[in-house]
Amino acid sequence: MPTSPPDNSFRARLARRDILAGTFIKTPTLHSTEILGLMGFDFVVIDEEHSPFDRQATDAALFAARATGTAGLVRVQSPAPHHLLSVLDCGAAGVLVxxxxxxxxxxxxxxxxxYRGGRRxxxxxxxxxxxxxxxxxxYVDRADAATTVxxxxxxxxxxxxxxAIAATEGIDALFIGRGDLTAAMGAPTNDAPPIREAVDRIAAAAKRAGKPVMVFVGGIAEASWLHGIGASAFVYSSDQGLMKQAAAKALADLRALSPQARQDIPA
Incomplete structure (x- = not known):
């Protein structure tokens, strides 16, 4: 059984159900993580599963997370022990499996x-x-206390x-993966009735087990809905998504300066 984490650690804050703001890191460079860490995000999730991160790129991103004081989690390529060990050795605050x-x-x-009671x-x-x-x-006790799974x-x-999954000792939280559930269940959207039912079942199991819930959200409306059923840690968009959002607004603002655009504005 891991010892209690420090009060200010990501694991402790997650367990307390503090509202935590994070985002996915999809670009294999340390700069996105550094910028978002400096902006004050509570955590980032470096995405090895769906992005072109190798161990060196993950190592660099985790260095940036530690340097800026944001918790660096890694969504690993697979649940294989060597993938988990690799990112934890690099200094990840935790893993999303x-x-x-x-x-x-x-x-x-x-x-x-x-380590203690485990096989790391x-x-x-x-x-x-x-x-x-x-x-x-x-070190073993510090690592066991701080590592978030x-x-x-x-x-x-x-x-x-x-x-049974939620009650597993050593699992700190559940992340509701609505995207894959939607694809696997053939639902039209990620908030269709079958997906909402699945989300409710997962959130209820987490509550029964006394475990927090993490979710991905595309906006505040989704965050409000999911917070209402118990989610407290939110992965909002990604470095790529945030860049596209800001770039689209900047481009639209500048395009509005053109003479044609001004002529199209109603008097």
Missing amino acids: PHVASAALAAQVAAACR GYSGSVRAAGYGGGKMWD VAQIEDPEALDEID
């Missing part, structure tokens, strides 16, 4: 991310351990085991 569709897999993931591989020379020189068991629920079969 895709396709956790059974309690057995949830238990394997939790074990791979913890040890090295004292990595960034997470301060590049050596410290006491092994002090989030199970992404995005498969219909996961709903059959959702209470």
